[in-house]
Amino acid sequence: MPIRCLPPQLINQIAAGEVVERPASVVKELLENSLDAGATRIDVEVEHGGARLIRVRDDGSGIPQDELALALARHATSKIASLDDLEHVVTLGFRGEALPSIGAVARLAVSSRTRDAEHGWRIEGDGHGRYSEAMPVPHPVGTTVEVRELFFNTPARRKFLKSEHTEFSHVDTVLRRLALARQDVALHVRHNGRGVYALAAATEQREHEQRMAVLLGKEFVAQALHLTHAMTGLILRGWIARPAFSRSQPDLQYFYVNGRMVRDKLLAHAVKLAYHDVLFHGRHPAYVLYLELDAARVDVNAHPAKYEVRFRDGRLVHDYVFRTVEAALKDTTPHSPIAGASGVEPQAQPAASFQNPHMQQPMALRVAEDMAAYARLHAVAPQPAPSPTGPSAVPPLGYALAQLHGIYILAAASEGLVLVDMHAAHERITYERMRASLGSGRVVSQPLLVPVRVTVSRREAGMAETVSAALAEIGFLVECRGPETLVIREVPALLQGEDTAQLLRDLLADIAEHGTSRRLDAALERVLATRACHTSVRAHRELTLAEMNALLREMEHTPRADQCNHGRPTWMRLSMTELDKLFLRGR
Numbered sequence: 001m002p003i004r005c006l007p008p009q010l011i012n013q014i015a016a017g018e019v020v021e022r023p024a025s026v027v028k029e030l031l032e033n034s035l036d037a038g039a040t041r042i043d044v045e046v047e048h049g050g051a052r053l054i055r056v057r058d059d060g061s062g063i064p065q066d067e068l069a070l071a072l073a074r075h076a077t078s079k080i081a082s083l084d085d086l087e088h089v090v091t092l093g094f095r096g097e098a099l100p101s102i103g104a105v106a107r108l109a110v111s112s113r114t115r116d117a118e119h120g121w122r123i124e125g126d127g128h129g130r131y132s133e134a135m136p137v138p139h140p141v142g143t144t145v146e147v148r149e150l151f152f153n154t155p156a157r158r159k160f161l162k163s164e165h166t167e168f169s170h171v172d173t174v175l176r177r178l179a180l181a182r183q184d185v186a187l188h189v190r191h192n193g194r195g196v197y198a199l200a201a202a203t204e205q206r207e208h209e210q211r212m213a214v215l216l217g218k219e220f221v222a223q224a225l226h227l228t229h230a231m232t233g234l235i236l237r238g239w240i241a242r243p244a245f246s247r248s249q250p251d252l253q254y255f256y257v258n259g260r261m262v263r264d265k266l267l268a269h270a271v272k273l274a275y276h277d278v279l280f281h282g283r284h285p286a287y288v289l290y291l292e293l294d295a296a297r298v299d300v301n302a303h304p305a306k307y308e309v310r311f312r313d314g315r316l317v318h319d320y321v322f323r324t325v326e327a328a329l330k331d332t333t334p335h336s337p338i339a340g341a342s343g344v345e346p347q348a349q350p351a352a353s354f355q356n357p358h359m360q361q362p363m364a365l366r367v368a369e370d371m372a373a374y375a376r377l378h379a380v381a382p383q384p385a386p387s388p389t390g391p392s393a394v395p396p397l398g399y400a401l402a403q404l405h406g407i408y409i410l411a412a413a414s415e416g417l418v419l420v421d422m423h424a425a426h427e428r429i430t431y432e433r434m435r436a437s438l439g440s441g442r443v444v445s446q447p448l449l450v451p452v453r454v455t456v457s458r459r460e461a462g463m464a465e466t467v468s469a470a471l472a473e474i475g476f477l478v479e480c481r482g483p484e485t486l487v488i489r490e491v492p493a494l495l496q497g498e499d500t501a502q503l504l505r506d507l508l509a510d511i512a513e514h515g516t517s518r519r520l521d522a523a524l525e526r527v528l529a530t531r532a533c534h535t536s537v538r539a540h541r542e543l544t545l546a547e548m549n550a551l552l553r554e555m556e557h558t559p560r561a562d563q564c565n566h567g568r569p570t571w572m573r574l575s576m577t578e579l580d581k582l583f584l585r586g587r
Helices: 008-019 023-036 098-103 164-181 205-216 218-222 265-274 314-329 373-379 422-438 458-466 468-473 500-514 519-535 545-556 576-582
Strands: 041-047 053-058 107-113 120-124 135-137 142-148 186-191 194-199 224-231 234-241 253-257 260-262 287-293 399-404 408-413 416-421 445-455 477-480 485-492 571-575
Touching: 008 098, 023 041, 023 053, 023 098, 023 142, 023 164, 041 164, 098 107, 164 186, 164 194, 164 205, 164 253, 164 260, 194 205, 205 218, 205 224, 218 224, 218 234, 224 314, 234 314, 253 265, 265 287, 265 314, 287 314, 399 545, 408 545, 416 422, 416 545, 416 576, 422 519, 422 545, 445 500, 458 468, 458 477, 458 485, 458 500, 468 477, 485 500, 571 576
Parallel strands: 041 186, 253 287
Antiparallel strands: 041 053, 053 142, 107 120, 107 142, 120 135, 186 194, 224 234, 234 287, 253 260, 399 408, 408 416, 416 571, 445 485, 477 485
């Protein structure tokens, strides 16, 4: 077959294959255009899951009459004009492919009016590359785009559309993502004539949480901690769910970079690491996070659908997100409030400053071998149980009443009954003490009687030589003995008996992938977690009231005390209202 130029309509249909996958893709492109146009309200109407009709109306700046036809031409855009603009993209869309691609696979009509125009103008397409002349129509300031009979002219693609319910579920996902991205924009949605969302614009935190309750469920908001932290050139804000509110799938994870929804491996990995010792195995955290940074420091043109981004300094961003979320999670203690509880909003504020994110920080090793920490609990005097009126002096976990089967502590708190898993709680307390001791000085390294030879790739060997000084600071003395051979001479004392060769390979792989690694930290913490488990008070051990109360007070001042090192909850509360319901009081 000879080389030939493709006809414009076929070019547009090929381009549509990248931009328009299903009705949800159309909704995404149209809503992003509305947001870029400065809309403060967007109305979306969908029929038959979007396959029959998608209508998006906004009150944005509108399109002038003489630019209406140009808006339907390929690579025509008002959002970039030079390479410099492309390197500082601040809009959601910028390629100028969405409308012509949609018009190549559906019947497309665009009506628009600018603020200085007397009336609006409308242009219609037949789905075969032919468009009408602009005609005057009555229209408020803003733009309305109608997309009818999606894929009517490409039957093969139409056959791949799923059921109406499935297609609208994808549309709903896009709507929720964009509604969370721009909470300052009102959004009204109808499907087959029935109202789905009527979201007012939100500007205050309480309004944001009310809107999130509609989009993500009241339980997420009730279990969410609000965080805000700024570092030079970086701002991270949003909501992270308490570890107890974990998911079987990563289906409630929303991350935005400069207002753009992304599914970025580097960012997801950073958040996952922050939850590493507070989340039950196999579970996934839930969060809505917004990262803001200079547009020149992030490339948003790394993916056709613009879901992935590329950071100029990925290591710095990764470490910043990890440390900020980890610091916020330290507030998961009985002292910290929960959103939605008694009208109190969460305010988990991370530390004001962090260590140099470019360097692996040295860790101390001053962990007492004999963890007889529980003995000190005996010195605490028993406290009286609170009166039925619940005095204000009662601490968050109340005062111990009794021990149940040597496993649970029952305590009377001002709000009701508190139940504590004493082993899980003491395990977290012991672990946090050990961890604090580990971080208070330099790591003690242990010379190996027989150095371990590790065969690696040339790239990994070069990388090991580059970071050898940083490895030495954390107790790993590694020498390069050839283009593909490393020798481990010293390891952190706590890691004797571990597979140090595999640990080194994993550490180098992490540095190659993310620019940093927490493998060594994780290995040390795993050892500490095991020791904490073995040295914590065991189940079926009888405790005095003084010991039980001392444990409760320790919990109230221990970071991440709401769950043990394995992610299991350490305590729970039954309010007086819940207890009354159990006994049908007031009925």
